[in-house]
Amino acid sequence: MKNIDHDALEELLRHASPRPAPSHEDESAVRAAVQAEWRDLTSARRTRRRFLQYAIAATVLLSAFAALNILRSPVVDPVQVAMIEKSIGPVYVLGEEAVLRETHDLSSIVSGQTIVTGEDAGLALEWGKGGSVRIDENSRVKFTDDQSVYLEKGRVYFDSRSSTLPVGADDASAFMLKTALGEIQHVGTQYMTEVNGDALVVSVREGEVVVDGINHDQAVLSGQQMTMSGRQQPSVLSIGRSGEAWSWVNRITPPVNVEGRSVYEFLVWASREMGLELVLTDSASSVARGALLMGTINTSPAEALPARLATAAMDWRIEEGVIYISMHR
Amino acid sequence: MAVYLEDKRLVKLLLDGDERAFDRFFEDNFARLFRFALIRLSDDPDAAREVAQITLSKAIRKLHTYKAEAALFTWLCAICRNETSDWLARQGRYREHIVLVEDFPDVQAAIDSFQSPEQLNPEAHYKRVELLRLIQVALDQLPPNYGDVLEWKYIEGHSIKEIAERINLGTEATQSLLARAKRAFADVYSSLADGLERHESELVRP
Numbered sequence: 001m002k003n004i005d006h007d008a009l010e011e012l013l014r015h016a017s018p019r020p021a022p023s024h025e026d027e028s029a030v031r032a033a034v035q036a037e038w039r040d041l042t043s044a045r046r047t048r049r050r051f052l053q054y055a056i057a058a059t060v061l062l063s064a065f066a067a068l069n070i071l072r073s074p075v076v077d078p079v080q081v082a083m084i085e086k087s088i089g090p091v092y093v094l095g096e097e098a099v100l101r102e103t104h105d106l107s108s109i110v111s112g113q114t115i116v117t118g119e120d121a122g123l124a125l126e127w128g129k130g131g132s133v134r135i136d137e138n139s140r141v142k143f144t145d146d147q148s149v150y151l152e153k154g155r156v157y158f159d160s161r162s163s164t165l166p167v168g169a170d171d172a173s174a175f176m177l178k179t180a181l182g183e184i185q186h187v188g189t190q191y192m193t194e195v196n197g198d199a200l201v202v203s204v205r206e207g208e209v210v211v212d213g214i215n216h217d218q219a220v221l222s223g224q225q226m227t228m229s230g231r232q233q234p235s236v237l238s239i240g241r242s243g244e245a246w247s248w249v250n251r252i253t254p255p256v257n258v259e260g261r262s263v264y265e266f267l268v269w270a271s272r273e274m275g276l277e278l279v280l281t282d283s284a285s286s287v288a289r290g291a292l293l294m295g296t297i298n299t300s301p302a303e304a305l306p307a308r309l310a311t312a313a314m315d316w317r318i319e320e321g322v323i324y325i326s327m328h329r
Numbered sequence: 330m331a332v333y334l335e336d337k338r339l340v341k342l343l344l345d346g347d348e349r350a351f352d353r354f355f356e357d358n359f360a361r362l363f364r365f366a367l368i369r370l371s372d373d374p375d376a377a378r379e380v381a382q383i384t385l386s387k388a389i390r391k392l393h394t395y396k397a398e399a400a401l402f403t404w405l406c407a408i409c410r411n412e413t414s415d416w417l418a419r420q421g422r423y424r425e426h427i428v429l430v431e432d433f434p435d436v437q438a439a440i441d442s443f444q445s446p447e448q449l450n451p452e453a454h455y456k457r458v459e460l461l462r463l464i465q466v467a468l469d470q471l472p473p474n475y476g477d478v479l480e481w482k483y484i485e486g487h488s489i490k491e492i493a494e495r496i497n498l499g500t501e502a503t504q505s506l507l508a509r510a511k512r513a514f515a516d517v518y519s520s521l522a523d524g525l526e527r528h529e530s531e532l533v534r535p
Contacts, residue, residue, distance in 0.1 A: 009515055013483035016464035019476075022363045022378055030382045031355055038389045042346035210334055219334050 078110035081146045082125040082133060085163070085254030089121030089137065114142040117154065122252035124163070129174045132159040136248045148176035157192040157249045160207070165261045167268050181228060182213030190275070191220070192249065199229040205241045205275050242275035242321055250274060250300040257296050263312045264288035267325060270301035276323040284314055284325045337397035344392055357473040358402060359385065362409050364469055368462075369413045380416050384409040402470075459525060467518040475510035482507060 022030075084107050094114035109115065109125065117123060117139045125133040128146050135141055139154020149156070158175060161167060177184040177193050181200040184193055189207025193200070202211055203225040211218045211226060211234070218234045220226045225239035239245060253273055258266055264280075267288060271278040280288060291312045297304045309316055313328045342350035362384055367377035388408055395404055468476035474496065481487045481495070493503040 006511070009511055010483055012518070013464065013479060013514075016461055016468075016484050018480060018484050019360075019364055019465045019468060020367060020374075021360050022374070022381075026374075026378045027359060030359060030378060030385070033382060034355065034385045034389060035351060037386050038343070038351055039346075041389055041392075042344065045344065046346065217338060 078112050079146055080108045080110050081128045081143050082109045085126050086124040086252055088252055090118035091121050091123050092116045109143050111143055111145045116140050124252045124254040126162060127175055130162060131175055132163045134249055134252050147174040148178055150178045151193060151195050153195050155192055155194040158186060159190045160186055160188050163254050163256060165256060165258055165269050166265045167272055182211050185210045199227055202226045203239050246275055250302060253300050255296050255298045258293040259295060261293050262289055263291040263293060266293055266308060270305055271323050273301040276321060279322055280325040283327050287312060333397045333400050336401035340392055340395050358405055361402060361469045362405060365406055365409050366413055380412050383412050460522060463521045467514055467521055470517045471513050475513050478507050479510050479514055
C-alpha cells in the first residue's frame with residue numbers, strides 16, 4: 001500500500017459507507033450544553049483579566065507615586081540585550097547622538113536603544129538569549145527588551161543559531177521581531193524581515209516563522225517569501241535559500257574563531273551562512289574531518305572559502321543551491 | 330517538534346471568547362468524536378453522544394493546557410479515550426480494553442488485496458470489513474473539510490458543482506481541494522492499513 005494510484009483511491013472510497021453521524025437533535029443539545037460551559041469559562045476569564053488589569057493599573061500608579069515622590073530616581077535599569085560582533089559603515093545610537101566606531105571591538109546594546117544604520121552600513125549582533133541578528137544598511141531598529149526588537153524600517157536577518165563553530169542546535173529561546181505591520185515569531189530558523197513603506201516582507205531560509213499581522217496571520221516556510229500590505233491577502237512566493245537577496249547578510253557575517261576546529265566544521269558553518277546544502281566526496285569528507293584550522297575568520301564565508309580550502313588541497317563549486325567539495329586533482 | 334499553528338490560533342480565539350471560533354471548534358470535532366466513541370462503545374449512539382459531550386466539556390475546561398504539540402483532534406481523542414473507559418466503568422460495563430488498529434502508534438498493509446478480494450473466507454472477510462472501517466477512520470483523521478468533500482464526492486456521489494455550492498467555493502477551487510484531500514487520505518489510509526497488516530503478522534508469529 002505504499003503508493004495508491006489515483007483510480008484505486010477513488011475505487012476504494014466508493015466501497016465505503018457514509019460515516020455515521022449524530023442526529024440533528026443530539027447535535028443541537030450537545031452544542032447548547034458545551035457552549036454554555038464555554039461561555040461560563042470565558043466570562044470567568046474576562047472577569048479575572050479585568051481584575052488583573054485593575055490590579056496592574058493600581059500597582060503602576062502606586063509605583064509611579066513612590067518613584068516620583070519617595071525615591072525620585074528611576075527604578076528600572078536598562079539591560080544588556082545584545083553584543084556587537086561586527087560593524088560596517090556609519091552606525092548610530094539614537095538619543096545619545098553617539099557614533100559607534102567602525103571597528104570589530106565588542107560593545108553592547110542595552111534595552112531602550114535605537115540603532116540607525118547609514119548608507120553601506122551593517123551590524124552583526126549576538127543576541128543575548130542566543131542566536132545571531134544582522135541589520136542591513138538604511139535601517140532603524142529599536143531594542144525594546146531582551147526578548148524582542150522593533151523594526152521601524154529597513155531589513156533585519158535572524159538566525160536562531162549563533163554564528164559560531166561548531167554549528168550547534170537552536171539556542172534562541174526568545175526573539176520576537178515586531179513591526180508596525182505585524183509581529184514575526186520564529187520556530188527555529190534563519191529568516192529576514194524587511195519593512196518597506198507599508199509593506200512587510202518576510203523571507204525564510206530555513207525553518208518556519210509565524211507572522212501575526214494586523215489584518216492577517218500567515219505561516220512562512222523554508223524557501224518562501226511572504227509580502228503583507230494593508231488589508232490585502234498576504235502573497236507567498238518561492239525564494240532561493242542563497243543568492244543576491246541574501247548577499248547583504250553574508251557581507252556582515254561576524255568574525256568567527258576557527259582555532260582548533262576541523263575543516264569540516266568550518267564547511268558546515270560556511271554553507272549554512274550562505275544558505276547552501278553541503279556535499280563532500282568520501283575522500284574530501286575524510287580529509288576535512290581530520291584537518292584543523294587556526295585563527296579567526298573576519299571575512300564573509302564566500303571570501304574565506306578559497307583560502308581555507310586551498311590549505312587542505314580541496315576544490316569547491318556551487319551549483320543550484322549545493323556546494324560540492326572534492327580533493328584537488 | 331511540530332507546532333500546530335492553526336489549532337493553536339483557534340484555541341487562543343476560543344479562550345478569548347470568539348463565537349465563530351466556538352462554532353468551528355464544535356462543527357469540526359463533535360461528529361468526529363461521536364464516531365470515535367461509537368466504535369469503542371459497541372455502536373451505542375446514546376453512549377457515544379454522551380461521551381462526546383463529556384469530552385468536549387472537559388476539553389473546554391482544559392483548553393489553557395493545550396500546547397499545540399499534537400493536532401487539536403488528536404488531543405481531543407486522548408481525552409475521549411479516557412472518558413470512554415470511565416463511562417464503561419461507571420455503567421458497570423467494564424470489559425477488556427479495546428485496542429483498535431488506529432490506536433497503534435506504528436502502523437503496514439495491502440490495498441491490493443482489498444481491490445481484488447479473494448474468495449471470502451472468514452479471515453479475508455474480517456480483513457475486508459476492517460479495511461472498509463479504516464476508510465471511515467481515515468476520513469475522520471483528515472482536516473474536516475477534506476473528509477467531507479471526499480465523502481460527498483465518492484461515497485455519496487455528488488458532483489463537483491454540487492459540492493462547490495455546498496461549501497461556497499468555485500468549481501476550480503473545489504477540484505483543487507479534492508485533489509489535496511485525496512493525497513492526504515492516501516497517506517493516512519496507507520498508515521492505518523499498514524498498521525493492520527503489521528498487527529496481524531505479529532498475532533500469527535509463533
